[in-house]
Amino acid sequence: MSSPMPFSIPGDKVKYFYNRVGFGIPFRGPKSKNTSSLQNEWGNTSSKPQLLSSVEKPVAKEHPAPEKFKEALQKSRQDLMKLNLAWMEQMRTTVSPLQEKMTLFWHDHFSCRTRIPYLAQQQNNTLRIFGFGKFEELLMAVSKDPAMLQFLNNQQNKKGSPNENFAREVMELFTLGRGNYSEHDIREAARAFTGWGFNGGGEFQFHSRQHDEEEKSFRGKTGNFSGEDILHLIIEDPKTAHFITKKIVRYFVSQEDVNPELVESLSASFFQSGYDVEGLLHQIFSSDWFYETRYAGNRIKSPTELLLSIQNHTGGKFENAQSLIFFQRAFGQLLFFPPNVGGWPKGQGWIDSSSLLLRMSLPQMIFHRQENGFEAKDDGDVNSINESFHGKRNLSLVVDWENIARSFSRSANETVELAEAFLLARPTTKVNRELITSMASKSTDDTEFVKKVFTGFMSLPEYQLC
Amino acid sequence: MMNLSRRDFLKTSLLATTGSMLVPRFLKAWENPIQRGSDRILIVLQLSGGNDGLNTVVPYHNDLYYKWRPKLALPPDKIIKLSDELALNNALEKLHLLYDRGHVGIFNNVGYPNPDRSHFRSMDIWQSASGSAEYVNTGWIGRYLDSQCDGCGAHSAIEIDDTLSLALKGASVKGMAVKDPAKLYRAAQAPFFKTLSSDFSLVHPEENVAYLYKTLAETVSNSDYIYSKSKVYQTKTEYPDTDFGKRLKTIGELIGSGVNTRVYYAALSGFDTHVRQSGTQERQLKTFADAVYALVTDLESTNNFERVVIMTFSEFGRRVSENASGGTDHGTANNLFLIGKKISAGILNETPNLQDLDNNDLIFQIDFRSIYATLLRKWLSVDEENIVNGKFPVLDFI
Numbered sequence: 001m002s003s004p005m006p007f008s009i010p011g012d013k014v015k016y017f018y019n020r021v022g023f024g025i026p027f028r029g030p031k032s033k034n035t036s037s038l039q040n041e042w043g044n045t046s047s048k049p050q051l052l053s054s055v056e057k058p059v060a061k062e063h064p065a066p067e068k069f070k071e072a073l074q075k076s077r078q079d080l081m082k083l084n085l086a087w088m089e090q091m092r093t094t095v096s097p098l099q100e101k102m103t104l105f106w107h108d109h110f111s112c113r114t115r116i117p118y119l120a121q122q123q124n125n126t127l128r129i130f131g132f133g134k135f136e137e138l139l140m141a142v143s144k145d146p147a148m149l150q151f152l153n154n155q156q157n158k159k160g161s162p163n164e165n166f167a168r169e170v171m172e173l174f175t176l177g178r179g180n181y182s183e184h185d186i187r188e189a190a191r192a193f194t195g196w197g198f199n200g201g202g203e204f205q206f207h208s209r210q211h212d213e214e215e216k217s218f219r220g221k222t223g224n225f226s227g228e229d230i231l232h233l234i235i236e237d238p239k240t241a242h243f244i245t246k247k248i249v250r251y252f253v254s255q256e257d258v259n260p261e262l263v264e265s266l267s268a269s270f271f272q273s274g275y276d277v278e279g280l281l282h283q284i285f286s287s288d289w290f291y292e293t294r295y296a297g298n299r300i301k302s303p304t305e306l307l308l309s310i311q312n313h314t315g316g317k318f319e320n321a322q323s324l325i326f327f328q329r330a331f332g333q334l335l336f337f338p339p340n341v342g343g344w345p346k347g348q349g350w351i352d353s354s355s356l357l358l359r360m361s362l363p364q365m366i367f368h369r370q371e372n373g374f375e376a377k378d379d380g381d382v383n384s385i386n387e388s389f390h391g392k393r394n395l396s397l398v399v400d401w402e403n404i405a406r407s408f409s410r411s412a413n414e415t416v417e418l419a420e421a422f423l424l425a426r427p428t429t430k431v432n433r434e435l436i437t438s439m440a441s442k443s444t445d446d447t448e449f450v451k452k453v454f455t456g457f458m459s460l461p462e463y464q465l466c
Numbered sequence: 467m468m469n470l471s472r473r474d475f476l477k478t479s480l481l482a483t484t485g486s487m488l489v490p491r492f493l494k495a496w497e498n499p500i501q502r503g504s505d506r507i508l509i510v511l512q513l514s515g516g517n518d519g520l521n522t523v524v525p526y527h528n529d530l531y532y533k534w535r536p537k538l539a540l541p542p543d544k545i546i547k548l549s550d551e552l553a554l555n556n557a558l559e560k561l562h563l564l565y566d567r568g569h570v571g572i573f574n575n576v577g578y579p580n581p582d583r584s585h586f587r588s589m590d591i592w593q594s595a596s597g598s599a600e601y602v603n604t605g606w607i608g609r610y611l612d613s614q615c616d617g618c619g620a621h622s623a624i625e626i627d628d629t630l631s632l633a634l635k636g637a638s639v640k641g642m643a644v645k646d647p648a649k650l651y652r653a654a655q656a657p658f659f660k661t662l663s664s665d666f667s668l669v670h671p672e673e674n675v676a677y678l679y680k681t682l683a684e685t686v687s688n689s690d691y692i693y694s695k696s697k698v699y700q701t702k703t704e705y706p707d708t709d710f711g712k713r714l715k716t717i718g719e720l721i722g723s724g725v726n727t728r729v730y731y732a733a734l735s736g737f738d739t740h741v742r743q744s745g746t747q748e749r750q751l752k753t754f755a756d757a758v759y760a761l762v763t764d765l766e767s768t769n770n771f772e773r774v775v776i777m778t779f780s781e782f783g784r785r786v787s788e789n790a791s792g793g794t795d796h797g798t799a800n801n802l803f804l805i806g807k808k809i810s811a812g813i814l815n816e817t818p819n820l821q822d823l824d825n826n827d828l829i830f831q832i833d834f835r836s837i838y839a840t841l842l843r844k845w846l847s848v849d850e851e852n853i854v855n856g857k858f859p860v861l862d863f864i
Binding site for chain 2: 067069070113165168173256297298299300330332337339340341342345347348349351352353354355356357358360361372373374375376377378426429431432435439456459460461462464465
């Protein structure tokens with residue numbers, strides 16, 4: 001570890017930028033003192049996708065013999081967890097937090113599950129490659145993505161016996177939003193997507209013999225539409241721009257407090273730009289309203305964000321990476337396993353009495369090995385072999401507290417103030433500050449003091465917010 | 467360097483903050499019960515993984531059963547006959563005792579249109595009480611709380627677990643996960659949390675931070691209520707020494723203690739029997755039936771059984787035909803048990819039709835939301851339509 005620099009509190013705007021566009025300020029300090037250079041830097045790196053590669057492409061597809069089937073499923077499950085951890089690690093160490101944050105957004109938006117690890121990885125990389133460009137290209141790529149086609153049953157969508165699942169979700173959840181299309185539109189769109197499938201090599205394949213070549217009428221237009229035509233028609237409707245813009249604004253700014261006029265004007269220019277995602281993000285991050293103080297500290301961190309912020313803020317790393325799987329399950333956000341195609345909960349949906357208590361106990365569990373025997377739910381699937389721990393589990397986050405203590409070396413009051421400004425998006429109450437100080441004051445040395453101060457602030461309800 | 471001022475802080479602040487730890491009066495309001503349905507209780511038991519219904523309630527008189535299941539069909543010495551058509555798996559011996567006393571009702575062929583064979587998706591559908599093409603992020607018990615729980619506590623619906631299922635999450639009110647009241651009490655009453663929850667008048671009421679503090683304060687208050695109440699009654703009934711047995715014991719003790727909870731929820735997993743089902747399923751069914759029997763015995767001993775209805779379900783049944791690994795794969799419609807003194811007992815509808823199948827799967831006859839609707843309307847005395855999201859026939863099993 002490098003020699004400690006005396007820590008200085010970054011400006012509020014920089015902190016906010018890190019919280020919202022990334023996953024919290026890393027302990028090593030912000031890379032820049034102003035948001036526009038951060039935005040440039042993160043913007044530049046985002047256009048160079050950093051792909052995930054922990055899963056190797058399987059060689060020639062062979063069906064395992066029945067007695068090896070269980071073993072094969074367990075291997076898949078393990079590879080999915082390996083992929084999950086590779087992504088968690090990339091989010092922790094990335095030079096482009098924005099790319100990860102946006103990939104996480106699309107991972108939730110184009111919510112999908114697959115048992116095939118290579119397809120899961122391929123889809124995640126598709127989100128990285130197209131996630132900052134034109135939304136139509138992203139939509140097209142995801143719609144032809146094998147994991148999605150499989151998840152939404154488009155392999156079963158054939159001329160004469162259409163399966164409407166894919167057509168329905170494309171409109172309801174990925175583009176137009178509920179209420180902007182009819183059941184008739186779904187039936188007709190499903191016909192246009194007939195024959196969209198994939199081959200054993202995990203590549204899109206158009207089965208022309210299964211495709212319905214008859215005329216379709218879709219949202220007032222008639223023609224022999226292909227699947228591509230349908231997606232294009234959907235993109236031509238500004239309601240799609242509005243749906244995507246609103247969701248992006250809610251993700252980065254506030255679930256609850258959304259200014260409709262603002263969304264209206266952003267979505268108009270998003271539409272004008274031909275759905276340029278990067279342009280939309282740039283417009284948001286360079287605006288003044290984005291940094292309005294009322295937003296800071298009023299957004300509930302998703303479990304992924306909570307786990308990353310605690311690692312970033314301390315520069316710590318889990319001794320046993322499996323802990324990250326355990327906590328993702330316990331908090332209810334296991335990456336690559338969204339609850340349904342609608343994606344994960346949002347905002348207050350993350351919080352109930354047990355999840356809050358566990359989230360607030362997290363620092364005690366990982367810094368002080370205070371085990372509480374908590375168990376995550378099992379999902380009923382025999383193949384999701386126990387991802388919990390056998391015997392004594394090790395949930396420790398390894399943190400160089402001496403280094404942090406040196407960097408935060410001040411008088412007690414100043415250390416507390418500094419830690420608070422660093423860790424919390426918005427100050428807590430005087431009473432809480434005093435409570436934390438008094439608890440930390442029982443320490444025997446500076447390192448322990450700092451550790452207790454960090455533990456205290458990170459155990460507050462305020463730490464659940466960014 | 468740090469020590470001096472730290473000690474100062476200790477003197478000036480610690481006692482000052484911990485001294486004001488009285489729970490504010492309005493928090494006490496959270497201990498109010500739900501009024502509708504007087505003191506009735508619903509217990510929902512979830513069999514996770516997709517229990518094989520055909521080897522649970524066995525159509526032993528049907529030749530097709532033996533034809534589809536050359537290896538897995540239960541022989542005469544492994545079943546307990548209920549009627550000319552149906553029998554229980556031997557492992558459900560204890561459930562049969564309750565059946566004989568007229569406390570068990572069985573519905574066959576319960577499911578929903580366009581069934582989904584994925585565990586997580588079908589469980590999502592059952593827990594949210596939605597159609598298979600809808601995505602709803604609240605649960606049916608959660609919506610019951612939303613409609614009834616004005617000023618009452620999260621403990622009005624308790625799941626015996628460490629985490630809360632979607633079923634118990636409403637839009638504005640969420641139930642509470644409690645695996646062990648004493649453990650929850652110790653966790654929630656940690657001085658740090660208790661102090662934090664004692665005063666949050668300074669945070670802005672409109673903001674998320676207030677929502678978090680409110681949830682925390684409610685947790686502290688409810689865990690205290692549940693724990694102090696739970697000490698009132700300790701059961702003398704012997705429950706099986708299984709994890710599920712312990713969970714039902716917790717339910718029995720909370721009810722015996724007079725906690726004003728209206729809905730309890732607990733799950734038993736291990737029913738995903740793709741391989742070597744025989745033996746595995748019996749072990750799970752026995753775990754289930756033995757624990758339920760103990761719970762009923764306990765409830766009878768405290769005179770609470772008549773205010774309780776137990777409903778069991780699984781996210782789907784399994785294929786009619788066995789697979790090549792001595793197991794069964796994911797299927798569709800399934801049977802469901804209702805247990806109580808005030809329900810219609812016996813076999814409540816037609817036996818499964820093994821002739822007319824849909825892709826080798828049973829075709830459902832009763833939408834599970836009709837069962838929910840009936841329990842809500844006739845047992846919990848609430849208007850069910852907004853809770854199950856639609857009109858589903860209310861049945862007459864209560």
